[in-house]
Amino acid sequence: METQLYSARVQPRLKDVAELAGxxxxxxxxxxxxxxxxxxxxxxxxxxxxxxxxxRPNLTARNLRQGRSGVxxxxxxxxxxxxxxxxxxxVITAADRHGWTVLIDQTQGERAKERLVVxxxxxxxxxxxxxxxxxxxxxDLAARDDRTPLVLLGERIGRERTPYDHVGIDNVSxxxxxxxxxxxxxxxxxxxxxxxxxxxxxxxRLRLRGYRKxxxxxxxxxxxxxxxxxxxxxxxxxxxxMAALLDSGASPDAVFCFNxxxxxxxxxxxxxxxxxxxxxxxxxxFDDIEDGRFSTPSLSTIAPDRQGIAQTAVDLLAERLxxxxxxxxxxxxxxxxELIARESTLGR
Amino acid sequence: METQLYSARVQPRLKDVAELAGxxxxxxxxxxxxxxxxxxxxxxxxxxxxxxxxxRPNLTARNLRQGRSGVxxxxxxxxxxxxxxxxxxxVITAADRHGWTVLIDQTQGERAKERLVVxxxxxxxxxxxxxxxxxxxxxDLAARDDRTPLVLLGERIGRERTPYDHVGIDNVSxxxxxxxxxxxxxxxxxxxxxxxxxxxxxxxRLRLRGYRKxxxxxxxxxxxxxxxxxxxxxxxxxxxxMAALLDSGASPDAVFCFNxxxxxxxxxxxxxxxxxxxxxxxxxxFDDIEDGRFSTPSLSTIAPDRQGIAQTAVDLLAERLxxxxxxxxxxxxxxxxELIARESTLGR
DNA sequence: ATCGATGCATCCAACGTTGTAAACAGCGAG
DNA sequence: CTCGCTGTTTACAACGTTGGATGCATCGAT
Numbered sequence: 001m002e003t004q005l006y007s008a009r010v011q012p013r014l015k016d017v018a019e020l021a022g023x024x025x026x027x028x029x030x031x032x033x034x035x036x037x038x039x040x041x042x043x044x045x046x047x048x049x050x051x052x053x054x055x056r057p058n059l060t061a062r063n064l065r066q067g068r069s070g071v072x073x074x075x076x077x078x079x080x081x082x083x084x085x086x087x088x089x090x091v092i093t094a095a096d097r098h099g100w101t102v103l104i105d106q107t108q109g110e111r112a113k114e115r116l117v118v119x120x121x122x123x124x125x126x127x128x129x130x131x132x133x134x135x136x137x138x139x140d141l142a143a144r145d146d147r148t149p150l151v152l153l154g155e156r157i158g159r160e161r162t163p164y165d166h167v168g169i170d171n172v173s174x175x176x177x178x179x180x181x182x183x184x185x186x187x188x189x190x191x192x193x194x195x196x197x198x199x200x201x202x203x204x205r206l207r208l209r210g211y212r213k214x215x216x217x218x219x220x221x222x223x224x225x226x227x228x229x230x231x232x233x234x235x236x237x238x239x240x241x242m243a244a245l246l247d248s249g250a251s252p253d254a255v256f257c258f259n260x261x262x263x264x265x266x267x268x269x270x271x272x273x274x275x276x277x278x279x280x281x282x283x284x285x286f287d288d289i290e291d292g293r294f295s296t297p298s299l300s301t302i303a304p305d306r307q308g309i310a311q312t313a314v315d316l317l318a319e320r321l322x323x324x325x326x327x328x329x330x331x332x333x334x335x336x337x338e339l340i341a342r343e344s345t346l347g348r
Numbered sequence: 349m350e351t352q353l354y355s356a357r358v359q360p361r362l363k364d365v366a367e368l369a370g371x372x373x374x375x376x377x378x379x380x381x382x383x384x385x386x387x388x389x390x391x392x393x394x395x396x397x398x399x400x401x402x403x404r405p406n407l408t409a410r411n412l413r414q415g416r417s418g419v420x421x422x423x424x425x426x427x428x429x430x431x432x433x434x435x436x437x438x439v440i441t442a443a444d445r446h447g448w449t450v451l452i453d454q455t456q457g458e459r460a461k462e463r464l465v466v467x468x469x470x471x472x473x474x475x476x477x478x479x480x481x482x483x484x485x486x487x488d489l490a491a492r493d494d495r496t497p498l499v500l501l502g503e504r505i506g507r508e509r510t511p512y513d514h515v516g517i518d519n520v521s522x523x524x525x526x527x528x529x530x531x532x533x534x535x536x537x538x539x540x541x542x543x544x545x546x547x548x549x550x551x552x553r554l555r556l557r558g559y560r561k562x563x564x565x566x567x568x569x570x571x572x573x574x575x576x577x578x579x580x581x582x583x584x585x586x587x588x589x590m591a592a593l594l595d596s597g598a599s600p601d602a603v604f605c606f607n608x609x610x611x612x613x614x615x616x617x618x619x620x621x622x623x624x625x626x627x628x629x630x631x632x633x634f635d636d637i638e639d640g641r642f643s644t645p646s647l648s649t650i651a652p653d654r655q656g657i658a659q660t661a662v663d664l665l666a667e668r669l670x671x672x673x674x675x676x677x678x679x680x681x682x683x684x685x686e687l688i689a690r691e692s693t694l695g696r
Numbered sequence: 697a698t699c700g701a702t703g704c705a706t707c708c709a710a711c712g713t714t715g716t717a718a719a720c721a722g723c724g725a726g
Numbered sequence: 727c728t729c730g731c732t733g734t735t736t737a738c739a740a741c742g743t744t745g746g747a748t749g750c751a752t753c754g755a756t
């Protein structure tokens with residue numbers, strides 16, 4: 001219980017600066033905020049006091065006063081899935097342009113955690129939410145009554161429009177293009193890795209649909225033994241699925257994987273068994289993560305415009321927050337994607 | 349300027365709940381915070397009111413009142429470097445156990461941004477900071493006068509002890525082990541990829557030192573043409589460096605790369621030129637990122653105990669924050685690491 | 697009846713900031 | 727000398743929350 005004469009306070013406040021500079025607290029606030037009408041001499045004095053005390057505005061207090069925090073949250077399944085890590089990078093960059101800080105929530109793709117996020121665990125702490133759900137249902141979303149602006153990323157949830165902005169890509173047509181690319185190269189037994197049994201997994205469903213459409217379009221019969229189901233979209237799942245495909249005797253001559261990590265896992269299995277890629281089996285991925293550009297063979301894939309997605313999503317949030325048009329109808333934005341053919345389908 | 353009779357407010361407050369439940373605002377607060385002495389009947393009434401209004405505590409106000417935010421920041425160079433993405437995941441998990449949310453700052457490894465972070469851009473908004481700097485100098489760190497508890501991750505900065513907790517691994521001995529592993533396999537012309545010319549790059553410096561020690565220990569002469577410099581630690585840098593090494597005629601029979609992405613880039617170059625790995629050239633990485641486990645050949649590497657690092661770092665912050673021992677001496681923690689030999693050195 | 701515990705609810709102040717409005721100084725015009 | 731203007735500074739009240747002190751019942755023991 002010792003009494004300290006000086007610096008009993010841990011952090012200096014406006015009040016301390018004001019006392020030292022011999023002005024009112026509001027004047028200091030004005031200086032800090034660059035208010036125009038402050039006499040040059042006063043300003044200098046205040047600035048000196050600020051420097052001397054090493055004053056920093058308390059952002060929490062400012063946020064409370066202003067009713068916003070300058071923080072937005074990005075909720076993704078898992079940061080060490082390269083696609084999401086790269087997306088997060090893009091979001092952080094885009095948010096920076098609006099002066100926002102990004103707080104990241106990992107949901108592990110678990111419905112329970114996703115419901116928490118959407119219900120607003122961070123209510124009042126964040127100004128807006130970018131959310132890329134995996135397991136969330138339309139009902140969960142409908143039950144939401146948090147008022148924080150929300151922009152959904154990735155697949156659409158449910159059939160009906162949700163009352164939220166949404167940024168995604170056309171999965172069906174992208175998957176169709178990828179599969180068609182394989183068919184155009186003369187492949188006839190095109191397998192798919194990445195179907196999901198769970199009710200969740202809109203992504204898998206849509207890409208499967210695109211795959212089927214492409215088969216139909218190429219006049220190829222669908223062979224259910226060529227469609228491999230997975231638990232998750234990790235490399236290990238891809239490796240397992242590929243092994244199962246090879247062992248099943250389905251003898252594919254090409255594989256369309258629902259994402260790049262699955263494809264890289266599959267590639268591992270193929271190469272370690274001495275299967276030549278693409279000569280014996282051509283391989284196609286989805287996402288265009290950096291690993292795929294440096295694998296051997298490099299991975300043909302669909303490249304979604306990640307930067308565009310991030311920028312659009314953040315801009316949509318910004319619009320909602322500016323509240324110029326408080327009740328604008330929810331937007332449905334379809335970002336572009338591009339087919340990138342590399343060695344895993346074309347050879348060298 | 350229309351007047352709304354009901355719900356003119358955007359967000360209900362304690363006050364609104366209190367009015368609806370017919371109690372005082374503090375009672376509602378007590379219910380929300382699980383205060384023991386609230387009559388069951390009152391509690392139920394309040395809970396109903398909360399549900400009816402869909403009340404959520406304003407975390408900003410709570411933070412202001414309590415003087416802490418429940419948020420810690422993790423500052424890393426770049427999330428789409430797999431090592432940092434995986435580290436971030438571990439940190440988020442560890443922070444979760446303390447009830448903290450993690451806010452991520454990307455510095456791009458730029459000194460200017462790193463100085464901002466260390467100077468406390470987020471002062472008052474975060475309770476603590478975990479920082480993995482790349483370019484920061486000892487002087488920058490010494491100039492810091494922000495009071496937010498700081499734990500440094502990665503390499504130590506400068507020769508003298510800083511007044512901050514630090515969690516790292518023993519880079520020199522890890523690099524030594526890796527290089528020694530190559531020497532033990534009979535390799536004689538062991539190259540290194542990842543040296544840095546810039547003053548920054550403590551990591552590179554330490555790993556280079558370990559590499560040299562190992563050469564000396566194995567009775568191998570140091571050949572400067574075998575040491576390749578890079579701009580950054582990305583796959584592309586590794587690929588370029590490997591190409592340069594091959595073209596230079598230095599003819600290595602093994603390469604110790606200062607991290608896994610460099611190694612994967614190098615692997616790409618080797619395989620695309622028909623060099624057999626490990627038969628012609630053995631390859632060794634550092635970090636044990638997931639890609640390396642699924643490349644072909646899979647990558648021998650040093651696996652730092654990332655989970656341990658994250659947990660320790662968060663726990664150190666927690667100690668500082670609990671302030672039981674306000675001025676505990678700065679801790680220097682050396683996390684463990686493990687050599688994992690895979691196909692890129694052992695073959696199949 | 698009186699008293700002290702005990703359980704429960706309320707009142708007040710404070711956290712550090714900023715928007716609003718008002719006060720004040722200086723100065724040129726009437 | 728007063729008025730009004732411009733520029734500069736200030737006082738005050740909020741933002742929504744919680745810790746602490748205080749008040750008010752109720753109840754069992756005297």
